[in-house]
Amino acid sequence: MKPTQAAQFFLGKFLCVQEPDGYAEGIITETEAYGGVRDAASHGFGNRRTDRTEIMFAPGGAAYVYLCYGMHWMFNIVTGPLNSPEAVLVRAVQITGGKELVRRRRRGVAEKDWASGPGRVCAALGIGRHHNRGDLLGETIWIEDRGVKIPRGAVKRTPRIGVDYAGIWALKPWRFVWEIPK
DNA sequence: CTCTCGATTAGCT
């Protein structure tokens, strides 16, 4: 599966996190595809293997969590076959469980903004460094398919956010937004 | 070792 297909596949799936301070989950509403050794916006660009990016080269099913701007964690699902660095960045979820816990973690923030952004997703669900390289079939962080169907035409494609440095790759419409009607 | 800058966010103008 190409990363763009995987990014669309994960829309509507549930991201579940069990932490010592409690359980929280959300339905994935926004993703971005990163992938292949040609994508200049991807950390795996040019087959660049480092301590940080090594997990991107693993077979799909692991978490890739890294720190950005010195303060925000980004959560990715590794999706490629072995040695092909492909991943899906989860940019937004709608919290569906553990709301009391999330309200505490996101104190003072309006509910609609609890997890509307890649850094916010991690802040709301308690995702951090300890989840990096974690197995997404494990018991602390996992993905559930509960059969939610996305209506035809409900997903908007746009270029990816914050990757202007990537030249023509920044123009690829690899961001997928499921706009849930109210 | 040193330097640069980022797959962002919140807060202020």
Next chain:
DNA sequence: GCTAATCGAGAGA
């Protein structure tokens, strides 16, 4: 709209 916050990966010397 603008930018400070904050730190480690990655690159180069």
